[in-house]
Amino acid sequence: QQFSYKPLIDSRNKLNLPPNETVVLFVANDVNNMRKGIQFIIVAANKSKHKFYGIGKPDANLPSCINQLGYLTPEELQWWYVAANVFVLPSLAENFPNTICESLCCGTPVVAFNTGGIPELIDNNNGVLIPDFNATQLLMAIDNCIANNQHFNRKQIASDADKKLSSTTVLQMHITLYQSVLC
Numbered sequence: 217q218q219f220s221y222k223p224l225i226d227s228r229n230k231l232n233l234p235p236n237e238t239v240v241l242f243v244a245n246d247v248n249n250m251r252k253g254i255q256f257i258i259v260a261a262n263k264s265k266h267k268f269y270g271i272g273k274p275d276a277n278l279p280s281c282i283n284q285l286g287y288l289t290p291e292e293l294q295w296w297y298v299a300a301n302v303f304v305l306p307s308l309a310e311n312f313p314n315t316i317c318e319s320l321c322c323g324t325p326v327v328a329f330n331t332g333g334i335p336e337l338i339d340n341n342n343g344v345l346i347p348d349f350n351a352t353q354l355l356m357a358i359d360n361c362i363a364n365n366q367h368f369n370r371k372q373i374a375s376d377a378d379k380k381l382s383s384t385t386v387l388q389m390h391i392t393l394y395q396s397v398l399c
Contacts, residue, residue, distance in 0.1 A: 219294050219321040221374035227298035238266040238362055241300035241324075243293075243315045245272045253306030253329070257282065259351035260304075260358060271296065297322035302343075302361045306354055310334055320377035323370030327357045342373045 228235050240261075247254040247270070261268040261281040269283045271293060278284060288296065297303060303319035305328040312333035316326050326343035328334050338345050344357040361368070379385060 218290050219297065219318040220378070221321075221323040221371055222294075222298045224298060224370070227295045230295050231299050233299055239300045240264070240266045240268045240302055240304055240358055240362075241271070241296055241319075242268070242304045242306070243271045247272065247275045247278060251308050253308055253349070254278075256306040256349070256351045256354050257304065260355040263355055264358065266301075266358070266362065269296065269300075293318070294322060297324050300324050301365060302327055302358055304328070304354070304358060305334070307331065307334075308349055312336065317377065317381050320373055321381065323372075323374035323377075325361055325365075325368040325370075325373060327354065327361050329354075342368065342376065 244252040271285050274284045274286050297319050303324050303326045310332040316337050330345040330347050346353045346357050
C-alpha cells in the first residue's frame with residue numbers, strides 16, 4: 217500500500233525537518249481554482265506561527281509564508297503526509313477527496329470544511345470538521361488540532377483508515393451493492 221503509517225521522526229529525518237517544527241500541509245493541484253480554498257490558507261498562514269507547506273503547481277503569487285514544494289512523487293508525498301502535524305483541506309466543494317484518504321492512511325489528522333463527502337471521512341478521532349467557510353475558524357481548528365495532538369492516535373487513525381478504505385473493503389462493499397441490486 218502506497219500511503220501508510222510510519223513514525224513521525226522517520227519522516228522528519230528523511231525530509232531534513234526539525235523534529236519539533238510544526239508542519240501544516242495542504243495539497244492543491246491548482247491554487248488559482250478558488251473552489252480549492254487557497255484564500256483561507258493564505259489568511260491562516262499569514263496569521264499563524266506554524267509552517268505551512270503546499271504541494272502542487274507552484275504559484276508566484278502565493279505569499280512567502282507558504283513553502284511551496286511543487287509536484288511530488290507518490291513516495292515523496294507520503295513522507296510529507298507523515299511529517300505533517302496536520303493536513304488541511306480548505307476546499308469549498310469536494311466529493312470524496314483522495315488527499316484526505318491518503319493523509320488518514322498515513323495517520324495524519326485532517327482539518328477540513330464540512331462539505332460534500334468530507335464528513336464521511338472525518339470524525340473526532342481523526343480530525344476536525346469546520347462548519348463554516350471561514351479563515352478564522354480554519355486557523356482555530358488547525359491550532360486546536362496541533363495543541364491537542366496527543367488526542368489523535370496516529371497509528372489508530374492509519375489503522376481505521378486502512379480498514380475503511382482498503383481495496384478489499386471497497387471491493388466487498390461493491391459486491392454487496394451489486395448483489396442487493398440484482399436480487
